Amino acid sequence: MPNLFRKRGPAGQGIGGTPFDHALDALLTATLSLPAFIAILLVFSLLGGNAKAEGTLEDATETSAASPSCGARSLLPDLERSGALASMETAAAIVPNGEGKLFRIEKDGLAPSYLFGTMHMSDPRILALPAETQGALDASRRLVIETTDMLDEAKMSALVFTRPDLLNLPDGKVLKDVLTPAQMAEADRLLAADGIPLQSVERLQPWFVAIGLLFPACEASRMEAGEKPLDLRLALDAEEDGKEVLGLETGAEQLEVIASLPMDIQISSLIATLALKDTLPDIFETMTELYLSGRIAMITPLSEAVMPLGLVSEESRKGYAAFEKRIVTDRNHTMARRLGSILSKGETFVAVGALHLPGAEGLVELLRAYGFRLTRLD
Numbered sequence: 001m002p003n004l005f006r007k008r009g010p011a012g013q014g015i016g017g018t019p020f021d022h023a024l025d026a027l028l029t030a031t032l033s034l035p036a037f038i039a040i041l042l043v044f045s046l047l048g049g050n051a052k053a054e055g056t057l058e059d060a061t062e063t064s065a066a067s068p069s070c071g072a073r074s075l076l077p078d079l080e081r082s083g084a085l086a087s088m089e090t091a092a093a094i095v096p097n098g099e100g101k102l103f104r105i106e107k108d109g110l111a112p113s114y115l116f117g118t119m120h121m122s123d124p125r126i127l128a129l130p131a132e133t134q135g136a137l138d139a140s141r142r143l144v145i146e147t148t149d150m151l152d153e154a155k156m157s158a159l160v161f162t163r164p165d166l167l168n169l170p171d172g173k174v175l176k177d178v179l180t181p182a183q184m185a186e187a188d189r190l191l192a193a194d195g196i197p198l199q200s201v202e203r204l205q206p207w208f209v210a211i212g213l214l215f216p217a218c219e220a221s222r223m224e225a226g227e228k229p230l231d232l233r234l235a236l237d238a239e240e241d242g243k244e245v246l247g248l249e250t251g252a253e254q255l256e257v258i259a260s261l262p263m264d265i266q267i268s269s270l271i272a273t274l275a276l277k278d279t280l281p282d283i284f285e286t287m288t289e290l291y292l293s294g295r296i297a298m299i300t301p302l303s304e305a306v307m308p309l310g311l312v313s314e315e316s317r318k319g320y321a322a323f324e325k326r327i328v329t330d331r332n333h334t335m336a337r338r339l340g341s342i343l344s345k346g347e348t349f350v351a352v353g354a355l356h357l358p359g360a361e362g363l364v365e366l367l368r369a370y371g372f373r374l375t376r377l378d
Contacts, residue, residue, distance in 0.1 A: 071217075071281065072216060072281035072282045072284060072285035073282055073285060074282070074285050074286050074289050075282050075283070075285075075286040075302075075306060076286055076289060079302075079305055079306075084305040085305075087301070087305070088298055088301035088302060088304075088305055089298065091297075091300075091301040092295065092297035092298045092301055093297075095297035095358050095359055096358065096359060096360055096362070096364070096365055097357060097358045097359070097362060097364040097365065097376075098295075098296060098297025098298075098358045098359075099294050099295055099296065099297065099376070100117075100294050100296070100357075100376040100377075100378055101116060101117040101133070101291070101294050101296065101354055101357070101378055102114065102115070102116050102117075102130075102132060102133050102136065102376070102377045102378045103115040103116075103357070103364055103374045103375060103376055103377060104136070104374065104375045104377050105343060105348075105350075105367060105372050105373070105374055106372065106373040106374075106375070107343075107344075107371060107372050107373065110343075110344065110345075110346035111346035111347045112139075112346065112347070113140065113343050113346055113347060113348040113349065113350065114136040114137075114140060114348070114349045114350065114377075115350045115352075115357065115363060115364065115367070115374065116133060116136070116137075116349065116350065116351045116352075117296060117351075117352065117353065117354030117355075117356070117357045118229075118230045118231050118234075118351050118352065118353055118354060119230060119287075119288070119291045119353075119354060120229045120230065120231060120353060121219055121229050121230065121288075122219065122222045122223065122227040122228055122229050122230070122233075123218075123219065123222075123288060125288065125292060126230050126288065126291070126292070127230055127233055130378060132377050132378055133378070136349060136377070137234070137349050139347070140243070140347050140348055140349035141243060141244065141345075141347040141348070142238075142243055142244035142245070142246060142342075142345070142347065142348050142349070143234060143235060143238040143243055143244070143245050143246070143348075143349050143351065144245075144246045144247070144248060144339065144342055144348055144349070144350040144351070145231050145234065145235055145245065145246075145247055145248070145351050145352070146231065146247065146248055146249055146254070146335075146352050146353070147247040147248070147249045147250060147251050147253075147254065148235070148245055148246065148247035149247065149250055149251035149252075150231075150232055150235075150251070151232070151235055151236075151239075151245070155251060156251070159251055159252060159255065163252070163255065165259070166255045166256065166258075166259040167204065167205065167208060168203050168204060168205060168208075169203060169204070169205055173203075174202040174203055175187065175198070175201070175202045175203075175204075175206070175209075176202070178206070178263060178267060179206075179267060183267065183271055186271060186274070187270065187271065187274060190274035190275065190277070191274065194213070194274075194277065196213075205259075205266060206263070206266035206267050206269065206270040207258070207261055207266045207269060207270070209270055210266075210269050210270045210273040213273050213274065213277060214273060214280060216280055216281040216284045216285075217281065219284070230351075231351055234351050246342060248334070248335045248338050248339065248352070249331070249334070249335070257326055257327055257330075257331070258327065260323065260326065261323055262323070265323070279306075283302075283306060286302060286306075287299055287302065290302065291354060294378055296354050296355065296357060296358050297358045297359075299355065300355075328355060328356065329359075329361050331356070332356055332361055332362060332363055332366060333361070333366065335352065335356065335363060336363055336366035336367055336369075336370060339363075339367065339370075340370055343367075343372065
């Protein structure tokens with residue numbers, strides 16, 4: 001399976017990441033909740049700072065269609081036969097605003113704005129916006145994304161080289177200093193099986209290593225070829241159309257939150273990611289199917305249905321709850337608060353990771369608490 005570490009520079013210069021309590025939660029959070037900035041920064045670092053923000057959404061859709069297929073299949077038929085799908089649907093049904101990716105935002109005296117949930121990937125199916133979403137985007141005068149730092153190559157470079165504490169293990173340590181001998185042997189074996197020399201990643205924090213291994217073959221190939229995830233494509237097209245593009249967070253803010261992930265969770269996640277690497281394309285395909293159909297609240301139950309929990313310690317599972325609050329819920333509140341003054345202008349299209357939308361403390365409910373009316377459109 002192609003991965004981004006095969007074209008990396010000197011040891012310790014790669015970066016990327018996402019929170020885990022286990023590998024699958026990392027996968028889901030990375031693509032639906034964490035910013036596209038992380039994926040762009042990963043590629044920027046691993047490919048020597050050559051990730052350029054250029055091109056158009058139409059160009060990307062055409063070229064991505066010719067990219068190698070992941071050869072993956074949806075797991076939903078298997079889950080239906082096993083009865084797990086019914087349990088997933090039951091769990092998702094109680095989540096407020098668990099379905100839908102596009103919502104109209106209204107308030108008396110203001111022109112409508114829109115909230116759109118993204119998936120931070122360059123899959124051409126994801127880049128091809130539905131007609132109602134494209135119409136809402138065309139009707140808006142400004143675009144709001146999670147961070148505009150991904151449009152600034154200088155800021156990405158500065159984060160790579162000025163904040164090593166967010167990227168590498170501390171005090172000159174290497175992976176063997178934080179893994180047990182048994183974990184180290186397993187990591188070495190699985191990395192070697194994927195063609196990755198241990199020396200090339202040994203200085204990185206375990207979650208940085210894991211994220212580089214999560215990408216399925218076709219997504220890694222598109223990223224290596226310079227394709228952009230949906231959020232960045234939206235921003236580039238908005239700039240080309242002369243629209244104002246605003247961000248809700250800085251890249252540094254996001255990385256600081258992610259860097260608070262406890263080391264024991266990082267370690268168990270790396271081992272789980274390595275063990276799951278052959279299954280990840282099917283998991284990505286299933287997640288993509290759920291996203292495209294707007295069944296956002298089904299994604300978290302998916303992880304519980306297909307993850308071999310024996311790979312994850314009970315302590316790690318408990319520790320993730322507090323971290324999930326920081327990486328999703330707390331950020332939801334920050335985004336909603338910062339959106340207030342922006343939405344007061346009307347005619348605004350807000351595009352953030354889809355997992356920020358559902359739930360009692362998701363953006364849909366939080367914006368309603370700020371006095372806005374939100375109506376699902378898809």
